[in-house]
Amino acid sequence: MWVPTSPTNTLIGMSRLYLDHASAWPLRPEAATAWADAASAAWADPARGHREARQARDLLDRATGTTAELLGAADEAVVWTGSGTEAVVLAVLGSARAAERRGERRRHLVTSAVEHSSVLAACERLRDEAGYELTVVGVDRSGVVDAEELLAAVRDDTLAVHLQHANHEVGAIQPTHEVSVACRERGVLVHVDACQTVGQLGLTLETLGADLLSASAAKFGGPRGVGLLVVGDRGRVDALVPGDDRQRRRRAGMEDVPGIAATAVALTVATARMDTERSAREVVRRHLRARLPEAVPDLELHGPLADAHPGIVAASALYVDGEALVQALDADGVAVHSGSSCATTSGRPSHVLVAMEALTHGHVRLGIGPELTVDDADHVVDAIARTVERLRGEAGMRRRLPTAQEHR
Ligand SMILES: Cc1ncc(COP(=O)(O)O)c(C=O)c1O
Incomplete structure (x- = not known):
C-alpha cells in the first residue's frame, strides 16, 4: 500500500495528502508551542496597568519587534488584524479614510483584475459609496499584470495602487517593485498584498518599495485568524472599527497576544527555512x-x-x-x-x-x-x-x- 512520505500529512491522518497550502498551512509545531505557552502566560488585556497585563504586553511587544525586524520595518509600523482579509481591507479603506481626514482630495484608485476578492470588494465599496473612481487593470493569459499598462492608468488624482505580490489562484508574481518605484516618484501610495508570499519569499517593505504591506499568518504556518498590515513612513491608515486607541488608532479591539506570539515564531522559523x-x-x-x-x-x-x-x-x-x-x-x-x-x-x-x-x-x-x-x-x-x-x-x-x- 502506498504511504505518503510527507510528514505534514501525518498531522491530519496517515493516508492524506494536503495540497491546500495557499489557503492555510498546518500550524508549525514551534508556533503551536508558542501559542500554548502564551495562552497560559499572557492571557491578560495588554492595555491595562497590572502585572498580568504587563506580562501580556511584554510578549506582545517582543512578538511585534521580531515580526517588524523580519519584515524590515519599525515596530510601530506593524498593525495586527484578525486575518489577511482584514489587513487588506484596512489598507484599502483605512488609507482612504486617513487621507480624507487630512483633507486629501484625490479620489482615484488603481488595482488589478486578479486581486483577492477582499481587495476588489473594498475598492468597489469606495467607488460605490464614497464617489471614488476605480481603474481595474487586466492581465495577460498567465495572470501577470503589465507594469506599463498599470502605470499608464495612474493619474494626477490617483490616491493609491493596490497590487498583490503573488496571485493566490495561479501563482503569478506581479511587478510590484517596478510599480512601487514609479508610484513613489509620483506621490502615489502603494499597497502590496503579500498574503501569499510573506514568510515564503524573502521580502520587506523596502525591497518591495511599498508603503503598505499586508500578510496572513495562516499562509506561513502561523495561526489562523491573525493578519498584519505593515505601514511604512508614507503610509497612514485609520481604524475601520471605532472603539479605542489601541495600535495607534489603526485597529480597535484587544490584540490576540497568543496568536501574535505564535505568528512571530512561525515567521522566524519560516524565514530560517x-x-x-x-x-x-x-x-x-x-x-x-x-x-x-x-x-x-x-x-x-x-x-x-x-x-x-x-x-x-x-x-x-x-x-x-x-x-x-x-x-x-x-x-x-x-x-x-x-x-x-x-x-x-x-x-x-x-x-x-x-x-x-x-x-x-x-x-x-x-x-x-x-x-x-x-x-x-x-x-x-x-x-x-x-x-x-x-x-x-x-x-x-x-x-x-x-x-x-x-x-x-
Ligand atoms: C492574495 C491574498 N490576499 C488576501 C487573502 C486573505 O487572507 P486570509 O485568508 O487570512 O483572510 C488571501 C487568502 O487566500 C490571499 O491569497
Missing part, C-alpha cells in the same frame, strides 16, 4: 507542471512557469466539474482547492481565471507544502488522472460534452 523550503517546493512544482499534462489529456495549465510562486500549481481539466473533482480527490485522500463556480461559496467561477480568459471549469489549485515529495506528487498526479478519467466517463454517459468554447 525559507531557502530550503522554497527550493524543495520549486522542484515539486516543476515536476507537477511537467507531469500533469502528460497524465491528463485536455488539461490546461495556468500561470507562468518562471517568476511564479513556488507552491502553487493550477490547471483546468476540460469536461470535468471542479466541485466533483475536489470531492472525488478528497475521498481519495487528496485535499485540493478549486476556483470553478460550483466549488466556490459565491457560486461564480474564479474572477482570476475569467480575467485570464482561462478555462474556469474543472479547475484545481494544488498548494504545495515544503514536505511534499516528488513521490507524493506522482501519487497526486495519478489520483487526478484516474479521477478525471472516471468523471469524464460518467459525464459522457449522462450528457453531450460541452465544447472548449462553451466551457470558457
Whole structure:
C-alpha cells in the first residue's frame, strides 16, 4: 500500500495528502508551542496597568519587534488584524479614510483584475459609496499584470495602487517593485498584498518599495485568524472599527497576544527555512507542471512557469466539474482547492481565471507544502488522472460534452 512520505500529512491522518497550502498551512509545531505557552502566560488585556497585563504586553511587544525586524520595518509600523482579509481591507479603506481626514482630495484608485476578492470588494465599496473612481487593470493569459499598462492608468488624482505580490489562484508574481518605484516618484501610495508570499519569499517593505504591506499568518504556518498590515513612513491608515486607541488608532479591539506570539515564531522559523523550503517546493512544482499534462489529456495549465510562486500549481481539466473533482480527490485522500463556480461559496467561477480568459471549469489549485515529495506528487498526479478519467466517463454517459468554447 502506498504511504505518503510527507510528514505534514501525518498531522491530519496517515493516508492524506494536503495540497491546500495557499489557503492555510498546518500550524508549525514551534508556533503551536508558542501559542500554548502564551495562552497560559499572557492571557491578560495588554492595555491595562497590572502585572498580568504587563506580562501580556511584554510578549506582545517582543512578538511585534521580531515580526517588524523580519519584515524590515519599525515596530510601530506593524498593525495586527484578525486575518489577511482584514489587513487588506484596512489598507484599502483605512488609507482612504486617513487621507480624507487630512483633507486629501484625490479620489482615484488603481488595482488589478486578479486581486483577492477582499481587495476588489473594498475598492468597489469606495467607488460605490464614497464617489471614488476605480481603474481595474487586466492581465495577460498567465495572470501577470503589465507594469506599463498599470502605470499608464495612474493619474494626477490617483490616491493609491493596490497590487498583490503573488496571485493566490495561479501563482503569478506581479511587478510590484517596478510599480512601487514609479508610484513613489509620483506621490502615489502603494499597497502590496503579500498574503501569499510573506514568510515564503524573502521580502520587506523596502525591497518591495511599498508603503503598505499586508500578510496572513495562516499562509506561513502561523495561526489562523491573525493578519498584519505593515505601514511604512508614507503610509497612514485609520481604524475601520471605532472603539479605542489601541495600535495607534489603526485597529480597535484587544490584540490576540497568543496568536501574535505564535505568528512571530512561525515567521522566524519560516524565514530560517525559507531557502530550503522554497527550493524543495520549486522542484515539486516543476515536476507537477511537467507531469500533469502528460497524465491528463485536455488539461490546461495556468500561470507562468518562471517568476511564479513556488507552491502553487493550477490547471483546468476540460469536461470535468471542479466541485466533483475536489470531492472525488478528497475521498481519495487528496485535499485540493478549486476556483470553478460550483466549488466556490459565491457560486461564480474564479474572477482570476475569467480575467485570464482561462478555462474556469474543472479547475484545481494544488498548494504545495515544503514536505511534499516528488513521490507524493506522482501519487497526486495519478489520483487526478484516474479521477478525471472516471468523471469524464460518467459525464459522457449522462450528457453531450460541452465544447472548449462553451466551457470558457
Ligand atoms: C492574495 C491574498 N490576499 C488576501 C487573502 C486573505 O487572507 P486570509 O485568508 O487570512 O483572510 C488571501 C487568502 O487566500 C490571499 O491569497
